[in-house]
Amino acid sequence: MNRVPVEKKVLSENDRIAAELRTKFREHGILCLNFISSPGAGKTSLLERTLEGLPREARVAVLTGDIQTDNDAQRVARFGFPVRQITTGGTCHLDARMIERALAEWRLEDLDLLLIENVGNLVCPASYDLGEAAKIVVLSVAEGEDKPLKYPAIFFKSELLVLNKLDLLPFVPFDIAAARENARRVHPGMEILEVSCTSREGLCAWQKWMEKRRAAFREEIAAPAG
Amino acid sequence: MHELSIANSILEAVQAEAARRGGVCVRSVGVRVGEWSGVVPEALEFGFEALVKDTAWKSLKLQIERCPRRQRCTACGHEFAVDGYEWNCPACNSSQTVPISGDELEIAYLEVEGP
Numbered sequence: 377m378n379r380v381p382v383e384k385k386v387l388s389e390n391d392r393i394a395a396e397l398r399t400k401f402r403e404h405g406i407l408c409l410n411f412i413s414s415p416g417a418g419k420t421s422l423l424e425r426t427l428e429g430l431p432r433e434a435r436v437a438v439l440t441g442d443i444q445t446d447n448d449a450q451r452v453a454r455f456g457f458p459v460r461q462i463t464t465g466g467t468c469h470l471d472a473r474m475i476e477r478a479l480a481e482w483r484l485e486d487l488d489l490l491l492i493e494n495v496g497n498l499v500c501p502a503s504y505d506l507g508e509a510a511k512i513v514v515l516s517v518a519e520g521e522d523k524p525l526k527y528p529a530i531f532f533k534s535e536l537l538v539l540n541k542l543d544l545l546p547f548v549p550f551d552i553a554a555a556r557e558n559a560r561r562v563h564p565g566m567e568i569l570e571v572s573c574t575s576r577e578g579l580c581a582w583q584k585w586m587e588k589r590r591a592a593f594r595e596e597i598a599a600p601a602g
Numbered sequence: 603m604h605e606l607s608i609a610n611s612i613l614e615a616v617q618a619e620a621a622r623r624g625g626v627c628v629r630s631v632g633v634r635v636g637e638w639s640g641v642v643p644e645a646l647e648f649g650f651e652a653l654v655k656d657t658a659w660k661s662l663k664l665q666i667e668r669c670p671r672r673q674r675c676t677a678c679g680h681e682f683a684v685d686g687y688e689w690n691c692p693a694c695n696s697s698q699t700v701p702i703s704g705d706e707l708e709i710a711y712l713e714v715e716g717p
Contacts, residue, residue: 377629379711382619386611386633386707468604500604502640503707525687529638529705561687564697 390504393472397479397507404484407593408492410506412530413514414523415496418540420448421573422514422582423491427455429583436489439478441470443495452493458482469500472507489590498527509593510535517541518548521555524562531562536585542572606649608641608707609664613653615709616662626714630663636706637670671704 385391401408411419423438430436437458440448449461460478462470475492492508494501513534515523518541524531531537537559539552552570559566569585571578612633620628635643643666650664671684675691676698682691684704690697 377713377715379632379713380623381711382615382631382709384615384709386608386615386709388615389611467607499640503604503608528687529640532638564689 387503387505390472393476394505394507397472397475398509400484401490401507401509402597404487405594405597406484406487406490407590408490408506408508409589410492410494410501410508410511411514412494412498412501412511412534413496413516414498414519417496417514417516417519418573419493419496419514420451422538422540422571423452423493424455425571425573425576425579426491426582426586427452427457429579430455430457432456434489435487436491437482437487438491438493439470439475440493441474441495443467448493464495468495468497469504470494470506471504475506498523498530502527502529502533510589512536512538514538514540515555517544517550517552517555519550521551522558524555524558528562531559531566534563534566536567536569538582539568539570540573542570542577543575544572605641605645606653608646609649609653612650612664612709613659613662616659616712619712620714623714626716628662628712628714630665630713632665632667632710632712634667634669634706634708634710636704637668638704639707641707643668667710669703669706672702673699674702675699 413419438452439460439462440452441462441464442448443464443466446461449459453459462474462478492506511534513530515537539555556568559568569578569581571582612631616628616631620626635641647664654660654662672681673684673689674681675694675696677696678691678694680691680693681702689699691699
């Protein structure tokens with residue numbers, strides 16, 4: 377029996393499509409953000425608050441992923457920006473091909489911000505590059521503060537942690553200092569914001585983060601390669 | 603539980619490689635799975651067995667090599683395994699360390715018989 381080396385990434389096909397998408401996004405100046413959390417942490421609410429704060433002429437589009445239903449797309453569509461639901465029919469994550477297909481009918485020239493809401497899951501979406509500029513992980517205070525230690529991959533790969541549902545803090549035994557410390561144990565220097573999409577506390581800081589991130593992206597793509 | 607779709611990607615890669623090599627019989631496929639790849643080795647084994655069962659590939663064995671999270675110190679060059687989220691360099695205590703492994707999800711090799 378012969379052992380022959382292969383040295384190929386298992387998800388090389390996904391990574392190839394993701395790299396193509398990333399190139400396209402940069403060419404068109406589109407900042408793409410991939411929102412990941414467990415089900416019910418508030419990804420859709422955060423998108424709603426985000427869209428609500430944008431001017432009508434903002435060149436933004438949203439893709440929302442779910443196993444079934446287009447409930448999230450309906451919620452997000454109220455703000456008048458283009459929205460498309462990706463129904464995965466059982467698959468626990470979005471992959472780059474789903475994004476490529478969903479984008480086919482949109483003119484990328486008309487966009488400069490693309491928000492992707494992944495399927496609610498802290499495990500599988502971590503493995504699939506969607507061509508995004510950054511992953512954002514959302515954790516609600518109704519969950520455990522040890523989530524970063526239990527699901528290190530997604531916290532390590534995400535640029536920003538949004539701690540949501542601050543309004544529930546008086547009613548749940550969530551240690552926010554410990555959550556922050558755990559996130560930074562897994563990902564030293566990780567950026568962290570605390571918000572409530574219900575009481576709107578902290579949303580100004582979130583808006584500012586977005587503005588700063590969009591400016592940084594514009595600078596990055598304007599700079600000559602290398 | 604995306605291990606079944608990962609298993610399917612592995613099988614497709616093996617099939618493509620077997621076709622490219624023409625007429626070889628692939629006995630096993632070696633896969634590296636990083637500790638932080640988001641893939642559970644046991645679930646991957648289970649998914650792979652379920653996938654090849656009752657197919658022409660039923661004798662194909664999956665061999666998983668687990669890869670721990672490792673960092674390299676940019677100050678002194680020391681390489682070390684990360685134990686309990688301790689990122690600082692154990693040699694010089696610098697906090698400037700970068701990941702060198704632990705994210706792997708790669709097909710390393712095939713064991714083949716035939717021409």
